Every structure is written in structure tokens, then in C-alpha cells.
Amino acid sequence: MEDDIKQARNGNQEAFIRLIKINQASLYRVSKAIVKTDEDCADAIQETILKAYHAIHTLRDPNYFKTWLIRILINECKRILQRKKRLVPLIELKQTQTTTDDYGHIEIQEVVDSLEEELRIIVVLYYFNDLPIKRISQILEQPIGTIKSRLHRARLKLANLFELHDEHGKERMS
Incomplete structure (x- = not known):
């Protein structure tokens, strides 16, 4: 290359x-x-x-x-x-709502899309493009600490969204 x-x-x-x-x-x-x-x-x-x-x-x-x-x-x-x-x-614009299919599975992209832009960009660069935090910092022209804290915030939000989905899925099945 x-x-x-x-x-x-x-x-x-x-x-x-x-x-x-x-x-x-x-x-x-x-x-x-x-x-x-x-x-x-x-x-x-x-x-x-x-x-x-x-x-x-x-x-x-x-x-x-x-x-x-x-x-x-x-x-x-x-x-x-x-x-x-x-x-x-x-x-x-309505905030994208997380939806499920007939089987109760959640689409990862839909959950990521529900994040606000500043968090969504970092998640996509870090997880989907396998870029290190230092490179993301350079791309977005933001301090490494800012990238780390936003990535942490995004992880927490994603975990909560997945937890909510699991709770709703279990409620439907019982």
C-alpha cells in the first residue's frame, strides 16, 4: 500500500x-x-x-x-x-428509535445510529474501522482525552440500550 x-x-x-x-x-x-x-x-x-x-x-x-x-x-x-x-x-428530525425484528433481535447498526453524532462517529471509527484512539484524535482534531471520554460515554449508552432491549425481549416471552 x-x-x-x-x-x-x-x-x-x-x-x-x-x-x-x-x-x-x-x-x-x-x-x-x-x-x-x-x-x-x-x-x-x-x-x-x-x-x-x-x-x-x-x-x-x-x-x-x-x-x-x-x-x-x-x-x-x-x-x-x-x-x-x-x-x-x-x-x-425524530430521533432514531431502536427497533426489533420478528425474532426479537436488535440490529447493532440501528443502536449505533441512535447515538448522537459526536459519539456515533467515534464508535464507527473505533469499532467498525478498527482505528486506534490516537488516529481518531488526529482525524477529528480533538484531544485524546476527549475521544476516550466520548468512547466511554458511548459504551455506557450502548450497554443501556442493549439492556433495555433484553428486558423488553424477556417481558414479551414471559
């Missing part, structure tokens, strides 16, 4: 395409956690790829390519959310 990054920095389009393909799933998961709709995800990812392609020469350390790419994506997602807020300022 490091060779691809060096080649991409020198203008090799094929190397850049390979890098994007390697990171495609991470880009989707992160954007989905922030903007929710597939349409907005596609827009954010497309803009991220364009900006990354044009700015790849500014990447100093090839080891931080993924961090750099995800930071661009998060900024694009936030831009999309800001644009939507300006377009629809009067609509109140």
Missing part, C-alpha cells in the same frame, strides 16, 4: 484507484454513520475522492493516508449536513 501511496503522490491514477478501493468500505461506514442516506453517502464519498485526488501531493506521511482520507470525508459529511440544515431549518 505504501508503494501505491507514493505512486499516487506522483500522479499515478491506477495507484490512487487501488487505494480508494482498499478504503471503500471504511469510507461508506463512516459516511453512513454521519449523513445516514445512501445518496448523501455517495455524494460525500465522491467529493472526498475528488478532493483527495487533487490534494494527494500534500500528504506528508504515507502511513497516515487512511487518516487523511477519512478526515476529508468527515469534513465533506459535515458540509452536507450544514447544507441540509440551511435548506430545511423548520423540519424536526
Whole structure:
């Protein structure tokens, strides 16, 4: 991957395409956690790829390519959310409710989606993209202590949501 990054920095389009393909799933998961709709995800990812392609020469350390790419994506997602807020300022969005299927199983993604954005982003980066806290701190440009405390808060909230679900599931079965 490091060779691809060096080649991409020198203008090799094929190397850049390979890098994007390697990171495609991470880009989707992160954007989905922030903007929710597939349409907005596609827009954010497309803009991220364009900006990354044009700015790849500014990447100093090839080891931080993924961090750099995800930071661009998060900024694009936030831009999309800001644009939507300006377009629809009067609509109140309902908080996503956790739902269960016919068998009483809960969807993990639905529970994560019910978290507020600042916690949801960290959970997605840490658990779904396997990024260390230090990298998340760099991507979000926030202190490591802030990331740790938000991750802790998210874990507590997720545990409570799963506990509530278990209690409701047991009540239905008895």
C-alpha cells in the first residue's frame, strides 16, 4: 500500500484507484454513520475522492493516508449536513428509535445510529474501522482525552440500550 501511496503522490491514477478501493468500505461506514442516506453517502464519498485526488501531493506521511482520507470525508459529511440544515431549518428530525425484528433481535447498526453524532462517529471509527484512539484524535482534531471520554460515554449508552432491549425481549416471552 505504501508503494501505491507514493505512486499516487506522483500522479499515478491506477495507484490512487487501488487505494480508494482498499478504503471503500471504511469510507461508506463512516459516511453512513454521519449523513445516514445512501445518496448523501455517495455524494460525500465522491467529493472526498475528488478532493483527495487533487490534494494527494500534500500528504506528508504515507502511513497516515487512511487518516487523511477519512478526515476529508468527515469534513465533506459535515458540509452536507450544514447544507441540509440551511435548506430545511423548520423540519424536526425524530430521533432514531431502536427497533426489533420478528425474532426479537436488535440490529447493532440501528443502536449505533441512535447515538448522537459526536459519539456515533467515534464508535464507527473505533469499532467498525478498527482505528486506534490516537488516529481518531488526529482525524477529528480533538484531544485524546476527549475521544476516550466520548468512547466511554458511548459504551455506557450502548450497554443501556442493549439492556433495555433484553428486558423488553424477556417481558414479551414471559
